[in-house]
Amino acid sequence: VAERKSQIVLGLDPDPDALWPGSEASSERRGGPAERAGRAVLWHCRAVIDATAEACVAVKLQLARFELLGAAGWAVLESVAEHARLRGLLVIADGKRGDIDVSAQAYAGALVAGRDTPFGRLEGLGADLVTVNPLMGIDAIEPFVTTARAGGAGVLILVRTSNPGAADIEDLRVEGGGAVWERVAAIVAELGAAGVGKAGISDVGAVVGATEPAHLERARELMSKATFLLPGVGTQGGRVEDLAPAFAPGRAGGLITASRSIANAHEATGGEPAVSARAEAERLRATAWALSDRVPAAG
């Protein structure tokens, strides 16, 4: 964050029905629909990365969109991650996985660290951060934390998401006080305590929707060292200006993710998609950087 003076995460959520013009040219008639769509998605993702990388610190890859393309999509996912790394960006694998221990270990291998097998080393996606669904409890989260920590990566646990449905389960009030999401926040703080680095920030972070700024201060109280991944800015209605509490532990305390509001910026502004995307990413970057400058760093 310090090096790139950016807290902006480029969300890549490629809809095969809404790729940037130029994508089709790469999808020449060779191969089946998945291969052709895959080449177009890869072209699109590279173009969006190239347009906006200077204003961003990371990409967030929405795994659902790549899975839709099957095996071809997974290959594209790996290529997009590699392209992002070449542009100096961290890679966030947004799969929101969560499963029992052995399955969680397999997911962590797939997305973060790879694994040695009798057939040789499986490389995995090599993500720097991975989103994790905490519903199944601590024993389903720990394999991700352990694997990520061993490899210098981190996890982002869903605490209070940005969608309206978050109210259905995450906001339920629990006997003894607080909401379900606040109990998850306590787990984030607990699992993250052993992973606080030199900058005062833990390798166990939290996904906290930018759509409900009222929750942010409370989330920061409960998770003083966690990086918050903040979805919901733009299309979903959240505003960067409301996110100040995220930056209490330092400038890397908040990572603001924007997907459609960057890739589809030209729909509002007109003109070249790349030019509009770059301008929107830079606008978000400058706004967030200025905001985080006004927040005194703790500790």
Place this chain on the structure above:
Amino acid sequence: VAERKSQIVLGLDPDPDALWPGSEASSERRGGPAERAGRAVLWHCRAVIDATAEACVAVKLQLARFELLGAAGWAVLESVAEHARLRGLLVIADGKRGDIDVSAQAYAGALVAGRDTPFGRLEGLGADLVTVNPLMGIDAIEPFVTTARAGGAGVLILVRTSNPGAADIEDLRVEGGGAVWERVAAIVAELGAAGVGKAGISDVGAVVGATEPAHLERARELMSKATFLLPGVGTQGGRVEDLAPAFAPGRAGGLITASRSIANAHEATGGEPAVSARAEAERLRATAWALSDRVPAAG
């Protein structure tokens, strides 16, 4: 279930370190580690299916294990699903996905129904049932229900899982009464009401761990029409004999999933893996079928 006289779901959870003997032969040195591991995993999965299919009604594919192999793994996943279908088995995609609306739609396309795109039709995995994580609420679940229902498939929502960590969040007591998992159960009943078929069973089912039989009766009260997918028998300690409440709405009210206890049965019994697996699957089938015979069907 009626046709195959079985409620047994073969869980395929292939660990590249513990495949059946014979798998290695298929992994000749052509290709990289992922391709070689992929061929061995495919050989293994086909062999386990061939050994046990007659005693089973479905396979449950643990997506984590296939993702670990990257693009090669996704291709293997598709081949295993196809092989299972050829053996007359339903396919359960066990990915426990859950995400905001557009992402949930993409997952539902990837795993269940495919999708039309400007590049042609993406086929998707074509699963008959897909496991869904409900943490993010109804708007994250509905795209799966809608997509599955339109295509004659169904969803299985995580209600009360079989791992010890289920106590951390799922068992939290909620103000106004009940546990978090009971609120999820109410959502299952609500979303499933419009999808009850001729047999009196809904296309919205529930994952209810077999490790805590005390929860089963309460789960059945709350979800009278839901099929329960019951993991946790065998390696995790659950017993078929304790699962009678699952069958209250009929013989298809409970689907008992067993993974390692079938594939690794030879470790306890000695002898050929295929022979031991077939015997264990048949033992489970006969036990469950006899148990469900003693439960009077409701309605």
